Amino acid sequence: MSGFGETIFAEMTRLADQAGAINLGQGFPDTDGPRSLLEGAARYVREGGNQYPPGQGRAELRAAVAADRAQRYGLAYDPDTEVYVTVGATAGIAASVLALVEPGDEVVLFEPMYDSYSAVIALAQGVRRPVTLRPSADGARYTFDPDELAAAVTPRTRMIIVNTPHNPTGTVFTEEELALIAQLCRENDVIALTDEVYEHLTFDGVAHLPLAALPGMAERTLSVSSAGKTFSVTGWKIGWVMGPEPLVRAVRTVNQFLTYTANGAQQLAVADALRGELDWVRAHRDALQAKRDRLAAGLAAAGFAVGRTQGSYFVMADIRPLGHDDGVAFVRSLVHQAGVAAVPAQVFYADQNEGRHLVRFAFCKRDEVLDEAAARLRAWGRR
Numbered sequence: 001m002s003g004f005g006e007t008i009f010a011e012m013t014r015l016a017d018q019a020g021a022i023n024l025g026q027g028f029p030d031t032d033g034p035r036s037l038l039e040g041a042a043r044y045v046r047e048g049g050n051q052y053p054p055g056q057g058r059a060e061l062r063a064a065v066a067a068d069r070a071q072r073y074g075l076a077y078d079p080d081t082e083v084y085v086t087v088g089a090t091a092g093i094a095a096s097v098l099a100l101v102e103p104g105d106e107v108v109l110f111e112p113m114y115d116s117y118s119a120v121i122a123l124a125q126g127v128r129r130p131v132t133l134r135p136s137a138d139g140a141r142y143t144f145d146p147d148e149l150a151a152a153v154t155p156r157t158r159m160i161i162v163n164t165p166h167n168p169t170g171t172v173f174t175e176e177e178l179a180l181i182a183q184l185c186r187e188n189d190v191i192a193l194t195d196e197v198y199e200h201l202t203f204d205g206v207a208h209l210p211l212a213a214l215p216g217m218a219e220r221t222l223s224v225s226s227a228g229k230t231f232s233v234t235g236w237k238i239g240w241v242m243g244p245e246p247l248v249r250a251v252r253t254v255n256q257f258l259t260y261t262a263n264g265a266q267q268l269a270v271a272d273a274l275r276g277e278l279d280w281v282r283a284h285r286d287a288l289q290a291k292r293d294r295l296a297a298g299l300a301a302a303g304f305a306v307g308r309t310q311g312s313y314f315v316m317a318d319i320r321p322l323g324h325d326d327g328v329a330f331v332r333s334l335v336h337q338a339g340v341a342a343v344p345a346q347v348f349y350a351d352q353n354e355g356r357h358l359v360r361f362a363f364c365k366r367d368e369v370l371d372e373a374a375a376r377l378r379a380w381g382r383r
Helices: 008-019 035-046 059-073 088-100 115-123 146-152 175-188 245-255 264-276 278-301 327-337 367-381
Strands: 083-086 106-111 127-132 157-163 191-195 221-226 239-242 314-318 358-362
Touching: 008 327, 035 264, 059 083, 059 239, 059 264, 083 088, 083 245, 088 115, 088 157, 088 191, 088 221, 088 239, 088 245, 106 115, 115 127, 127 146, 146 175, 157 175, 175 191, 221 245, 239 245, 264 278, 278 314, 278 367, 327 358
Parallel strands: 106 127, 106 157, 157 191, 191 221
Antiparallel strands: 083 239, 221 239, 314 358
């Protein structure tokens, strides 16, 4: 791990705190989730749900996850053997890679990529094979070149990691794109690991489709999601892994020696929310869409070129119209000069030149915070 230091999220949050800046870098909301969820967690704490829950997670949460997945996507999981609760999605992803990737195995993934993917592949002594997402011909969204993806798959490929809705580009993979991925997995006997933490947070009528729902993929896909983004409780770290029993058993075997289990009282509260608070989630999604538009307009007025986000918490912005082309230097300066923190997208790339001119802003904040950030950026741009 010698090549991995402090994460850019920790650095920018620290710099934002030091400078008294508005933190649009790290993707956490500044408001809490539904009242019933918070009160439910407190009630379960008072009622004694404070000792170790079962290693695979509370039965109530596993059943709620399986029911939700069946209702929304038609995917049938046995809650006793095919749903496993983890300490957030990040732990589920880590345990999945460590369980299934042997030294020298290759892992195909799309860049820009969430930073934990590279770290856990390194821990497993695997080999990254990144495929770059680039703006489509009309500039409306990010996508991949099918030939580049096919060329990345070799006889050494063990796994492909698919993050949709995608952090940081905001792309939601289409059924056609997922079909290409599925075909390569089937033809080359590759396991798919899907990071779907933003599955509920898609905009403009764009729908999320799980890769596991495609023909021949349920038996070779581990799907990971969590409560954090869905219910605006990112600090709770309650996630889950779903898939065929042999693959989930492998994940469980590894994770029992990592985090073992997760907070039992919060698991019970999340189970209740999955059954009773999806109307809140839909309203939250609609509010986030308006926040996306609010921040995008503010960034454009400040001189950024702004991409269109289909899902997630984030807007990608091009800094070249402002006369800059190094995202790391730009955000380190911006936090002090403008009082706004962002994240340089180049840290999400294996080839950092691909994303050198891009920065990521989070819009999961209160409207008045977004407005103040936009005002600061406009004032900074006029200097």
